[in-house]
Amino acid sequence: MTSAHVEPxxxxxxxxxxxxxxxxxxxxxxxxxxxxxxYLSPTIVLMMVLMVVPIVMVVGYSFxxxxxxxxxPVLVGFANYxxxxxxxxxxxxxxxxxxxxxxxxxxxLVLGLGFALMLNTQLLSGVTKAVFRIVxxxxxxxxxxxxxxxxxxLLDPAGVVNYxxxxxxxxxxxxxxxxxxxxALWAVTFANVWSGYPFFMISLLxxxxxxxxxxxxxxxxxxxxxxxxxLNVTLPQLRPVIISMAVLDLIWTSQQFxxxxxxxxxxxxxxxxxxxxxxxKQAFSEYExxxxxxxxxxxxxxxxxxxxxxxxxxxxxx
Amino acid sequence: xxxRATRLKRLIGAVTVAATVAAVAACGSGDSGDTAADGTxxxxxxxxxxxxxxxxxxxxxxxxxxxxxxxxxxxLLSAPYASTxxxxxxxxxxxTLPDVVGLDGAWxxxxxxxxxxxxxSKLMTDxxxxxxxxxxxxQLDGKTYMIPVVNFVYPLFVNKDLLTKAGxxxxxxxxxxxxxxxxxxxxxxxxxxxxxxxLDTAVPNGIQNDVMSWLWAxxxxxxxxxxxxxxxxxxxxxxxxxxxxxxAGVIAPGSLTMKEQDKVEKFSNxxxxxxxxxxxxxxxxxxxxxxxxxxxxxxxxxxxYTGKRGIPYASWGIGISNSTKHKAEAFKFVSYLMSxxxxxxLSTIANxxxxxxxxxxxxxxxxxxxxxxxxxxxxxxxxxxxxxxxKAEDLMRSFDEQLQLVLTGKQxxxxxxxxxxxxxxxxxx
Numbered sequence: 095m096t097s098a099h100v101e102p103x104x105x106x107x108x109x110x111x112x113x114x115x116x117x118x119x120x121x122x123x124x125x126x127x128x129x130x131x132x133y134l135s136p137t138i139v140l141m142m143v144l145m146v147v148p149i150v151m152v153v154g155y156s157f158x159x160x161x162x163x164x165x166x167p168v169l170v171g172f173a174n175y176x177x178x179x180x181x182x183x184x185x186x187x188x189x190x191x192x193x194x195x196x197x198x199x200x201x202x203l204v205l206g207l208g209f210a211l212m213l214n215t216q217l218l219s220g221v222t223k224a225v226f227r228i229v230x231x232x233x234x235x236x237x238x239x240x241x242x243x244x245x246x247x248l249l250d251p252a253g254v255v256n257y258x259x260x261x262x263x264x265x266x267x268x269x270x271x272x273x274x275x276x277x278a279l280w281a282v283t284f285a286n287v288w289s290g291y292p293f294f295m296i297s298l299l300x301x302x303x304x305x306x307x308x309x310x311x312x313x314x315x316x317x318x319x320x321x322x323x324x325l326n327v328t329l330p331q332l333r334p335v336i337i338s339m340a341v342l343d344l345i346w347t348s349q350q351f352x353x354x355x356x357x358x359x360x361x362x363x364x365x366x367x368x369x370x371x372x373x374x375k376q377a378f379s380e381y382e383x384x385x386x387x388x389x390x391x392x393x394x395x396x397x398x399x400x401x402x403x404x405x406x407x408x409x410x411x412x
Numbered sequence: 413x414x415x416r417a418t419r420l421k422r423l424i425g426a427v428t429v430a431a432t433v434a435a436v437a438a439c440g441s442g443d444s445g446d447t448a449a450d451g452t453x454x455x456x457x458x459x460x461x462x463x464x465x466x467x468x469x470x471x472x473x474x475x476x477x478x479x480x481x482x483x484x485x486x487x488l489l490s491a492p493y494a495s496t497x498x499x500x501x502x503x504x505x506x507x508t509l510p511d512v513v514g515l516d517g518a519w520x521x522x523x524x525x526x527x528x529x530x531x532x533s534k535l536m537t538d539x540x541x542x543x544x545x546x547x548x549x550x551q552l553d554g555k556t557y558m559i560p561v562v563n564f565v566y567p568l569f570v571n572k573d574l575l576t577k578a579g580x581x582x583x584x585x586x587x588x589x590x591x592x593x594x595x596x597x598x599x600x601x602x603x604x605x606x607x608x609x610x611l612d613t614a615v616p617n618g619i620q621n622d623v624m625s626w627l628w629a630x631x632x633x634x635x636x637x638x639x640x641x642x643x644x645x646x647x648x649x650x651x652x653x654x655x656x657x658x659x660a661g662v663i664a665p666g667s668l669t670m671k672e673q674d675k676v677e678k679f680s681n682x683x684x685x686x687x688x689x690x691x692x693x694x695x696x697x698x699x700x701x702x703x704x705x706x707x708x709x710x711x712x713x714x715x716x717y718t719g720k721r722g723i724p725y726a727s728w729g730i731g732i733s734n735s736t737k738h739k740a741e742a743f744k745f746v747s748y749l750m751s752x753x754x755x756x757x758l759s760t761i762a763n764x765x766x767x768x769x770x771x772x773x774x775x776x777x778x779x780x781x782x783x784x785x786x787x788x789x790x791x792x793x794x795x796x797x798x799x800x801x802x803k804a805e806d807l808m809r810s811f812d813e814q815l816q817l818v819l820t821g822k823q824x825x826x827x828x829x830x831x832x833x834x835x836x837x838x839x840x841x
Contacts, residue, residue: 162505162526246674251665252603252683268603273666275820359614362668363816378501380806381522 149394155387162383174388184389186364187372194283194368195347199340201287206294206339207332213295214302234292242356245285246272272358275365282357282366286350294339301335302328334407341404345397369393453741454485458499459514461562461728461762462490464692469761477748484741486512494615504528509733511742515558517727517799520550524557525802529731531555535743546750547769550729550800560727561749562764564690565789566621567708567723574604574685583709587626587653590686590712594662597685606662608684609654610670611816616808617672620798621724622688623815626650628722628795629711635797640836642811642829649714651818651825658819668816680704690726691785692763698779708781710788722795723788728762765789803839810835 131138156174158167178184209230213223236244248255249271256268271281305328313323329336351370354360360367360375369389377386447453462470474486489510491499496514503509504523513529523529533556536543543549543556550558570583578596582589594606610618624634632646641647657663664670664684676693678684680701688711697704710721730749732742748754756771763782766773775783798804814832817823 250674268665270665273668273670275668278669355614358669359612361611361613361813361816363813363820363822375806375809378498379809380803381501383505 152387152390155384156391158384160382160384161387162381167384170384174384175392178385178388178392181385183364183367184369184372187360187367187369190279190364190366191348191368191370193279194286194350195344197283198286198290198347199343201283202291202294202343203336203340205287205291207298207336209291209295210298210302211328213299230295231292233289234296236289238289238352239356241285241289242353245281245288246357249281273362275363278358278362278365282354285357286347286353289353290343290347294343297335297339298332301332305331337407338404341400341407345400345404348393348397348400447738452483452485453738454487455512455736455738455742455745456487456489456510457512457514457745458489458491458496458503458510459728459730460491460493460496461514462488463492465761473749473754473758476754477745480748481744484745486745507735509735511733511736511738512745513731513733515550515729515731517550517558517560517729517796518801518804520558520729520731521552521800521802521804523731524552524555527734529557530734530736530739532557532559532732532743532746535732535739538740539743539747541743541747545752545768545770547767548794552800558729558731559746559750560729560767561755562728562759562762562767563725563794564692564727564762564764565723565725565785565794566625566688566690567785567788568711569679569687569689570707570709571679571682571685572705572707574600574682578685583707584686584712585710586712586715586717588715591653591657591660591662594657594686595660598660598662603683605664605684606686607657608664608670608675608678608687609657609667610672610675611667611812611819612669612671613809613812615671616805616812618670619808619812619815620796621672621690621726622675623650623654623811624797625688625711625722625724625795626653628724628797630714630717631719631722633797638840640833640840642833642836643826648825648829651815651829654815655818655825668819679706688724691782694779694781695763708785708788710792721792723792725765725794725796727767727799728764801840807836807839 155161157169157171159170159173161167209226212218213227213230218226233241247253250256251268251270251273253268255271256265259265260268269277271277309327309331310323313327318326349370350368351374354366354368354371355374358366360371370393373386373389373393376382376389457474470488470490474488478485489499493516497516497519500509500513500515500519500523503513504526505528507528509528515523515529520529532549533543533551533554535541536556546559547563548560549556550560568583574597575583575593578593578600580593580596584590584593590607597604597606609622612618627634627646627650630646630650632644632650633641634644634647635641636644658667664678666674672689675684675687676689676697679687679689680697682704691708694708697706711723713721730746732739732746736742749758750768752768752770755766755768756773759766759771759773760775760778763778764773765786773782773786775786798808801807811832814823814828814835818825818828
């Protein structure tokens with residue numbers, strides 16, 4: 095068998111048609127190139143004015159000697175950061191915030207998942223599930239101010255919670271939930287959990303309803319019981335949603351201000367002081383805008399770490 | 413894509429850009445103190461008073477002014493107290509305060525030091541205004557920065573029914589009588605306590621109204637020559653007295669996070685027998701609990717004290733922005749509010765006491781308790797040493813935190829006062 099030598103065929107150069115530029119080398123009118131930016135410009139301008147400029151200003155303030163209240167503040171480098179990071183009140187606020195957001199997020203997740211599973215079950219009738227759905231979502235419909243007032247009333251030493259506990263014989267006398275340093279942080283965390291779990295519940299319910307029934311059927315054919323189906327089918331399917339929700343919740347909860355401020359004001363004895371209330375007090379009570387800015391930048395950096403994980407998670411999902 | 417659709421998109425894009433630029437430009441332009449083509453000046457007046465008065469009453473007073481001064485218009489910026497404070501703090505910082513501002517005495521020092529509010533002494537001289545008619549002026553280095561327009565005093569509120577039930581015949585007039593009455597009221601049961609002490613640190617004015625008021629009622633002072641003197645025997649006696657009330661179990665539980673409104677709520681519901689509170693709340697209590705049998709009295713003084721009793725007060729104060737171009741017009745408006753007739757009218761509808769010495773509030777249509785409180789006010793003297801102090805709210809908060817340590821048994825009174833003294837000294841000097 096002989097082999098034929100085949101000369102490679104070189105295609106003759108093809109000249110672009112007259113009046114039509116080669117692909118990738120299109121000569122576009124410069125004015126036309128600006129059109130996309132013109133469309134983007136409202137967003138860019140708004141982002142600059144509402145986000146970039148304030149952030150840059152706050153960062154700038156944090157490096158100066160008490161800005162705003164002084165006519166000619168001078169650069170002091172990292173002095174404000176040193177002052178904030180060595181302030182015992184800030185460290186207490188940091189610890190409280192860590193406890194508050196971690197407990198809140200875990201509780202939101204557990205409660206939200208539990209209620210979502212209940213609303214997704216085939217064991218309850220449609221009407222029952224509809225009623226439960228309305229009841230469970232109610233906390234989400236209240237504004238933070240209303241939630242703070244409701245829970246202040248409920249947790250009052252002479253309030254409903256103590257009345258119920260006393261009636262059941264669980265406590266001898268009314269517990270001072272918000273006024274007692276040993277219970278205040280748990281009380282505000284509980285109120286935050288109550289107000290925030292419906293968002294998890296709704297999101298996880300939507301995710302649960304998106305899981306293909308085929309997976310459960312296949313697992314059942316393989317002999318998997320309810321627990322194994324939950325561990326090997328449900329949880330892996332919910333994983334991306336759970337991670338995204340948890341990271342978002344950590345970010346949102348770290349910025350919780352109104353609930354704490356209205357329920358305890360950071361007290362008693364700083365036991366519910368959060369980074370948000372600490373920063374507010376620095377600015378609007380002590381008029382120390384530079385240290386308030388430094389504290390705000392520290393919170394921003396901590397939040398950016400969480401945001402980084404959130405974005406990375408989102409990219410992985412794609 | 414059709415040419416028509418392309419044109420439409422371009423048009424929408426162009427309009428959006430133009431609208432955004434216009435909006436941004438509008439954000440940067442202030443309309444404070446505008447002068448119209450016909451020479452009419454519009455003054456912005458930021459305050460929380462309008463929100464606390466019966467609907468429309470404050471507008472009538474403003475309309476009377478504009479009718480008398482057709483070349484000046486007043487634009488009211490009314491918001492709740494807390495919002496007003498935040499807006500003014502940021503406005504003072506950015507030199508964009510409205511032309512005329514409602515002020516609390518606790519803010520004056522900080523605003524004046526920033527150069528945000530004007531020296532009104534000069535404006536008074538320029539306008540040939542007679543300051544002797546003013547009941548008080550809030551000054552710093554001899555210059556007036558705030559004029560109290562209406563004053564609200566904080567007498568003792570007593571639930572007469574609870575007092576009778578407890579077997580106490582007379583309203584307590586001394587500290588020991590108060591402790592005794594509080595003990596007896598607390599002993600009546602049903603979770604009723606003798607006194608309410610709001611020590612919430614979010615708004616720590618309980619230190620001013622409910623704690624230092626005991627000191628002032630006995631002629632005491634927390635300052636000496638303008639400097640803090642918290643370790644004095646008088647202040648120590650006051651804190652020890654509050655501690656004794658706490659130790660006796662006569663204070664309503666939850667005081668460490670109790671707010672002023674909780675205190676009023678508990679008194680209205682008959683859960684506490686006595687409280688120190690603003691006269692401004694009389695109408696609120698009467699509205700919510702028309703059957704509550706209560707009266708107002710002077711604050712109890714130390715046993716044996718015979719001098720005049722200081723009675724805490726809060727003011728609706730007024731000041732003028734240092735950056736306004738229309739200081740003369742602004743002062744014209746201030747002098748109108750401080751005039752005998754207008755000030756009497758304003759204090760009557762506000763259920764407060766006038767800032768003009770010659771103004772007499774009309775109590776004919778008011779609850780008799782206002783007349784009683786006015787008599788107490790005239791027998792004593794208005795006392796509020798936090799007015800004019802720098803970072804006044806912060807001073808209250810640091811004292812509050814030390815007092816909370818005392819009440820929870822974590823610190824002695826002496827240590828608390830020493831630490832408060834140190835903390836205050838770093839602010840006041």
